[in-house]
Amino acid sequence: MTDATLATGLILISALLHASWNAVLKSGEDRNALIGVLNVSGALISAPLLLVVPMPVAADWMWIGVSVCIHLAYQLSLAKMMGSADYSLVYPISRGLGPLVVTLIALVLLGEKLALAEVMAIIVLIGGATLAGFASAARLKRPPANALIWACVVGLLIGIYTAIDGTAAKRMNPLTFIFWSNILIMPPMMAFLYARQGAEFSGRLITHWQRGLTMTLIAYTGYSMALFAFRYGGLAEIAALRETSIFFAAIIGALWLREHMTPLRVAGIMMIATGAILLKLF
Secondary structure, three states: OHHHHHHHHHHHHHHHHHHHHHHHHHOOOOOOHHOOOOOOOOHHHHHHHHHHHOOOOOOOOHHHHHHHHHHHHHHHHHEEEEEEEOOHHHHHHHHHHHHHHHHHHHOOOOOOOHHHHHHHHHHHHHHHHHHHHHHOOOOOOOOOOOHHHHHHHHHHHHHHHHHHHHHHHHOHHHEEEEEEEHHHHHHHHHHHHHHHHHHOOHHHHHHHHHHHHHHHHHHHHHHHHHHHHHHHHHHHHHHHHHHHHHHHHHHHHHHOOOOOOOHHHHHHHHHHHHOOOOHOOO
16 A cells, blocks of 8 residues: 555545544534543543653654644634534535645645646635535525634634644654643643633533543544644645545534535535545546
8 A cells, every 4th residue: 555545545534533523513512611521531541642652852842832832722713613603604614724724835835846736626625615615604694704704713723733733743753743732732721711611610521521532532533544644645635635524524414413405515515526536636
């Protein structure tokens, strides 16, 4: 199996898992509690696993620290986004913006080389993602402005953390990166949540621990696969392929969350599939 094939397989599974844990978060009644359980359980699971992965070298800590800061903002913004509108509206818009940001960073700042055909395939994929989201907005008489704002904020943060984490995964063991990130993000995240939610937040964490733990296992398994995919594939290409999660999100939204599927959304999803196929053909 070639590195490219391995990277493609990993990122497609990661895409399915990403859409799944986001749907769990969307369906939850207390998203702040679920984010809290995600961070506490992620740190507890990661701590003993540090014994079996290499220690970061001095230069690695900068990448881990910057990533932790971006993921703090991302998780809190994601909770806001999920509470602002339908999953089928905000998820495709946020995911569509992410690879556009990554592609620009990869080309301008990281010096990755992409053929014109690859760039066009990425544009088709991003266009499909955006169409799928705005197709959901079109059926609303007045799409909530805050939902679109939060979707764009989340999309921007996705692009930034993907570029940072994808680069870090090429510099160090991806498991070293994710385990230390999970541990270091927990204290500031919980301090922030307790400051906003109050002492009764502990009871809410206990109430939602089962759903939150399920979400944690899905989320971190999927993201570990994504980091290994970035290690073996090109940053822009793999980031774009990860947006096939929108295809899975559409199925989850229709079958589990009972959200409406429109012809425009189907067209957007077909564009995503077309872009993914073209990207691999080129």
